């Protein structure tokens with residue numbers, strides 16, 4: 129803990145119990161305790177140092193990632209950490225690497241798509257790191273369109289093997305993390321061909337490298353795809369390229385839980401929806417929503433603390449200048465992001481519950497909630513990652529010039545985070561999936577079919593299509609029912625408008641294509657409704673701790689009214705509220721910002737992040753920003769010598785030449 133706390137005065141103004149807010153944020157006292165222990169374990173270990181990361185070359189950075197992963201594994205084994213603890217440790221190490229894909233996609237793919245026998249064979253090897261796996265789906269030519277993948281897996285009944293082949297350049301696997309340099313195995317997605325027929329995309333376990341010397345196996349060509357956006361950042365990951373030249377694998381390395389190929393080469397599909405093939409992506413999408421709240425809360429923590437330390441203008445009679453956090457513009461840019469971090473945290477918890485529930489139902493062969501799981505994971509992944517990526521950049525700007533320094537932590541956080549808008553499904557492609565399900569639901573309303581789950585509100589179509597908001601004062605917007613109704617009416621009316629417009633097109637397909645920009649907005653409105661609803665539900669629960677519930681209530685209102693203000697055009701165009709009611713919402717928002725202001729620093733303290741995890745001189749817990757900034761600058765390799773390399777070659781001759789010219793005048 130810091131000796132001098134420059135933010136002590138800020139912490140003293142908090143009107144709630146921060147320790148109890150930590151529990152609300154983490155989910156339980158146990159979760160606070162475990163996260164705290166793992167964060168400190170990582171922060172106190174010199175191997176996990178990361179302050180020099182942006183200065184390492186790509187090769188050094190990759191080797192550093194291998195070193196950290198090996199050391200982390202050693203600590204996990206030595207300390208006999210549980211799976212929960214090990215995963216937290218992985219998160220606090222905070223360096224993307226092959227382990228993420230090994231644990232996050234390779235293992236889940238085998239669990240979800242492998243038979244019991246296959247799981248018994250492969251999972252123990254993966255659990256003990258006797259093999260390292262990745263998830264090789266995307267190709268040079270196709271990522272979003274999974275059905276368009278070109279790699280082939282042709283069954284050869286003579287040898288009881290599949291022949292894995294890359295027939296074209298565009299069929300080269302391209303992007304899989306951990307593939308480039310680390311993995312020994314991959315779950316490869318390829319078109320299954322047997323008895324001369326193409327049965328579409330299926331998963332296969334393929335060994336890529338020797339377990340003796342790590343060299344590629346015969347017929348396998350592979351490497352890293354090259355440097356990526358930003359310094360440090362995602363460059364610690366070896367995203368790879370992979371080509372197969374008629375590589376043979378035994379038949380039992382096809383993942384056969386969903387469909388099988390018999391010894392004779394007959395294709396048999398189990399009686400389950402074929403979309404279960406996409407199960408690993410659904411799993412990762414729900415975990416990405418939880419990650420969004422982490423990345424956003426980190427950025428917000430840095431920006432709030434620094435805004436409380438930073439002073440500009442406003443000095444009276446030689447007194448102190450104004451903390452930039454006191455500027456209303458700073459508050460109106462920053463506090464909605466603070467509220468969004470909490471909103472994403474709670475909707476992430478709910479999504480995790482939904483995912484677990486759906487998984488249990490699938491085990492019991494109940495597929496009724498598969499569509500709901502797809503719509504919620506795809507839509508929430510898209511909205512939370514897009515908002516978070518934009519918010520990190522906004523936090524950088526909120527920190528002024530110093531935010532642009534690597535030592536602020538924000539440039540690397542942005543660079544490492546922004547591909548989340550693309551991986552696990554491009555956000556636009558995912559929102560169009562949500563829109564398709566919305567249109568299907570609207571079209572079924574006429575037949576009297578009652579929508580369920582997060583679409584249930586659409587069942588109130590008669591009421592929601594004509595209701596008028598009763599809000600007549602700014603305070604009325606503090607009523608959760610008023611907020612809920614406005615968000616439901618807006619989402620439903622946007623969806624119904626789209627459906628009506630589509631129905632006028634020559635075909636459903638053409639209408640969907642023409643109206644896709646509107647459909648995106650309708651999908652976003654539906655997802656924002658889910659986030660608002662889950663926040664309201666959270667605040668309705670019993671929440672212990674002095675003032676904690678009140679603060680969450682305020683943040684919930686900030687989140688909802690900020691979205692309403694930002695998307696006012698939608699609410700007005702659909703006639704859900706009047707311009708006057710829109711103005712009242714904005715008025716209430718200003719009052720809420722004033723309420724959040726004295727609690728802002730304590731609200732980010734509740735995230736309970738160590739300085740190591742934040743990795744920012746601006747976001748330090750003690751607020752002692754300036755000495756840290758000054759010290760950090762001297763660590764740059766450019767400052768290792770007073771006179772720079774290149775002086776004698778380029779600077780001195782230039783200066784001397786000019787001096788000579790001048791002396792001749």
Ligand SMILES: CCCCCCCC/C=C\CCCCCCCCCCCCC/C=C/C(=O)SCCNC(=O)CCNC(=O)[C@H](O)C(C)(C)COP(=O)(O)OP(=O)(O)OC[C@H]1O[C@@H](n2cnc3c(N)ncnc32)[C@H](O)[C@@H]1OP(=O)(O)O
Pocket residue numbers: 196197200201211212214215217218221227228229231232233263265266271272273274275305403404406407409410412415498499502550551552553554557561564565
């Ligand atoms: C340090 C050491 C530590 C060690 C620690 C050890 C301990 C570890 C402990 C625990 C570990 C946990 C670790 C977790 C870590 C997690 C980290 C993860 C890191 C993530 C890094 C990211 C890396 C990125 C990976 C990738 O990007 S993989 C590739 C992803 N690709 C995509 O997402 C492609 C997107 N495209 C699609 O999904 C589809 O093609 C499509 C767009 C959905 C279209 O598909 P198509 O088949 O053409 O379908 P349609 O015709 O549109 O629809 C038909 C039908 O299907 C329904 N549908 C579609 N998708 C789904 C689905 N997913 N589920 C259910 N239903 C679906 C759709 O609604 C239609 O339905 P109807 O017919 O009814 O209308």
Ligand SMILES: Cc1cc2nc3c(=O)[nH]c(=O)nc-3n(C[C@H](O)[C@H](O)[C@H](O)COP(=O)(O)OP(=O)(O)OC[C@H]3O[C@@H](n4cnc5c(N)ncnc54)[C@H](O)[C@@H]3O)c2cc1C
Pocket residue numbers: 229263264265266269270271272273302303304305362367547550551552553554555556557560
């Ligand atoms: C850092 C990173 C890590 C990754 N890791 C992995 C991995 O481990 N394993 C793996 O298999 N893959 C991985 N990927 C690949 C990733 O899943 C794909 O890049 C992603 O699914 C997007 O697909 P794409 O690249 O084909 O984009 P494209 O689909 O080509 O997108 C290009 C543009 O076209 C638009 N577009 C595409 N289709 C439509 C449509 N139907 N309607 C409207 N607009 C459309 C998109 O919105 C986008 O603007 C990774 C990618 C990145 C960046």
